[in-house]
Amino acid sequence: GQQLNQSPQSMFIQEGEDVSMNCTSSSIFNTWLWYKQDPGEGPVLLIALYKAGELTSNGRLTAQFGITRKDSFLNISASIPSDVGIYFCAGQPSNYGGSQGNLIFGKGTKLSVKP
């Protein structure tokens, strides 16, 4: 089946450092989404990307939809302790026939920030 390869699996960084994580696929995707999940909570949508090459920012977060439509990255600048959590990429592959928004999720990147 369809798979998303998300890396790194985990990161331990110092407060103030920049962070970068990415997702890749062997299939073409129509949409890329980035979520953050805090312990015991549901994922929160951070950024949604709909066009190849699209670069979108949300505060200190920046994400891009790769030109090949097979990858996306998320950058976090000047990390702070509340950035701690698990970040998931998710996308809808282009060969999905429906318009019901079914998503494929990456396995997540666990971010730890040392004050």
Place this chain on the structure above:
Amino acid sequence: DAMVIQNPRYQVTQFGKPVTLSCSQTLNHNVMYWYQQKSSQAPKLLFHYYDKDFNNEADTPDNFQSRRPNTSFCFLDIRSPGLGDAAMYLCATSSAGTGVSGQYFGPGTRLTVT
């Protein structure tokens, strides 16, 4: 604020005792999803409703059922919970038909099976 609400946040049930989890939304989205998420894993889609049309994932056990009595509410019924069904259950919604606008998740219900 428009949102996705899940009740209860924590649910304890006994092995084999039916349990129902509920989800409501004020976003007026036409698609509602149920996911199962186990520790350190990505959410796994169980099924979804597109309006009133139910769509089951191929690998969702028969033990899991769902009901959507109206646009705002959706229920997850676990007929005979086993120890392996202990997990976080996430409800999500989206506005489909005009392309993927992103799925919006509720806070989840943590299910414990004793």
